[in-house]
Amino acid sequence: MGLRFSKRVTLLPGVRVNLSGSGVGLSLGPRGASVSVGRSGVYGNLGIPGTGLSYRTKLSGGAAQGRSSSRQATQPVQVIVTLSDDGELSFRDETGAPVPPAIVKQFKAENRDALQGMLEAAAVRMNEDLEACLNIHMGTPAPGSVVPAPAAFDESSKPVEPPHQKIGFFDRLFGKAAAIEELNRQISQGYQENLSEWYQEQRAHETRRAQIVDAMKRLPQNDVPAMEVVAEYLLDRITWPRVTNIGFGISACGRVVGIDLDLPDEDEIPATSAVVGKDRLNFKKRSEAQSRRDFVFLAYASAFRVAGELFAGLPTIDKVVISSYVQRQCTGTAQIRDEYVMSTIIDRDGWSLINFSQLSDIDPASTIGMFPLRVKLDRSSRLQEITPFEMSDSYA
Incomplete structure (x- = not known):
């Protein structure tokens, strides 16, 4: 259940x-x-x-x-x-x-x-x-997993026309027929508008679904345009706990995927947890230090999840270059700008060593640390700005 x-x-x-x-x-x-x-x-x-x-x-x-x-x-x-x-x-x-x-x-x-x-x-x-x-990393698929194609459009969501009000003898007798007819006309018009929108959504969904299914069939040929279609699908299907924007590019040879991962704001991680007490809930405030460590963990776990989705869904790629950034206020200009805080190059051979049947025992930070990594923390466990890897760095 x-x-x-x-x-x-x-x-x-x-x-x-x-x-x-x-x-x-x-x-x-x-x-x-x-x-x-x-x-x-x-x-x-x-x-x-x-x-x-x-x-x-x-x-x-x-x-x-x-x-x-x-x-x-x-x-x-x-x-x-x-x-x-x-x-x-x-x-x-x-x-x-x-x-x-x-x-x-x-x-x-x-x-x-x-x-x-x-x-x-x-x-x-x-x-x-x-x-x-x-726990964003807990849903990470293993290499070689069969990534399901998009589901067909949900036909059960099709609008149903509301019942029309019947015009009775007394309605006609007391001059209410015209008002009821107008109401029924509005009901029909609203239904037709909703139905039209539903058909548009259905066509758009099925068109996109057909594109993805076709692209999946062309992946074994290392077809880069097909890989781009599937990569977008793979990244879109991740359910992120916070708004997380992702940009990506695929090398001309089709062997390397570059990811720009826009992490959520550092203060968006919940700072309070609830514990059951006697006839009440007790709320435990997480310290600022713990909240910063939570954010660092989220950064590692997000990179872990993205790498796993790409290695599972794109069977011909060899490496993934993931560079994560946050938006911070520059102390020199007071302007908000992007600061890269973590960058890694993950290869398929190393990734294949992970035991995905025991994800609950895996520390994403330890996993990402097995690969070339640029990350820097200050004494308060706050991520500092770094220079990210370029996709060309993965060719070495």
Whole structure:
């Protein structure tokens, strides 16, 4: 079962709980994921925002039977459980007033596991952003892997014409027919415009797909124009955790690919991680030094991923020259300019020594360090400007 959470976390919306004579009902969790607890059992809920899709599964059995008659007479009380910015759980009724401590204590005792699950899910989602930055290399394909061609256009996205409003006897009697006809005309016009856009997207997608499939067939002949088409496809299919722009060129002999890798800004790496505590989330601030080390790791891991995609998808290339840069303010002119901070020449023979079945045990910095490398760190672990390799350097 594959479940995918969104890369953005919103924890402030409340989680609704029902406490009534029939039992305790709870719906917990950040947007898109929740846990529901009630008399019939504990359920996990996953919704994908914006799609209308949802998934629901039972996690445990129902609550114990045999509640007292006095409890049966209890008036329903709706409780909203929220996770605040500082990680605290709070329990309030629908008017915003705090729930009596006795009810909160009972609720926590009866639903400890569900609350813990909610906090764990929230922590995972909050840490996803940082984990994505530090694990970009984990999706790297091995040399010789079969790179899939682009998928066919998603036909299920084709617009469906909305129903038109019928004109009834009383509509004509009271002069509403013309207004309804105009509304139906607008509905038809909007549908036709959406359908036209859909067909344009379909044609563009299928045209591009055909170009890539054709180019893939010509790769064994070391066809440089075909390699350029496939290289663009390979680099576009990487899901980057931050905006990462890539420029590339292929040598006339078709044996070397040069990459210019525009890294994200150094302050874009998440600096806070969440840890589950007792009835709360604890937020741990990463030090400035650790944040700088995280960025350095991202630079190595990004180069690792790009090299892997190219060696897997372009079987005739021998080397990849990757030069990474950041945009910084020049202290002399106060103008923003590109500064190259890492450059490496990676050859296929050395790359083939990597055990891709154990990517989790690989340190991208150690891997890139096996090859010619230009990189310089100051005492605070900040990447310094370097002179990048040229593609001609790879011919030596």
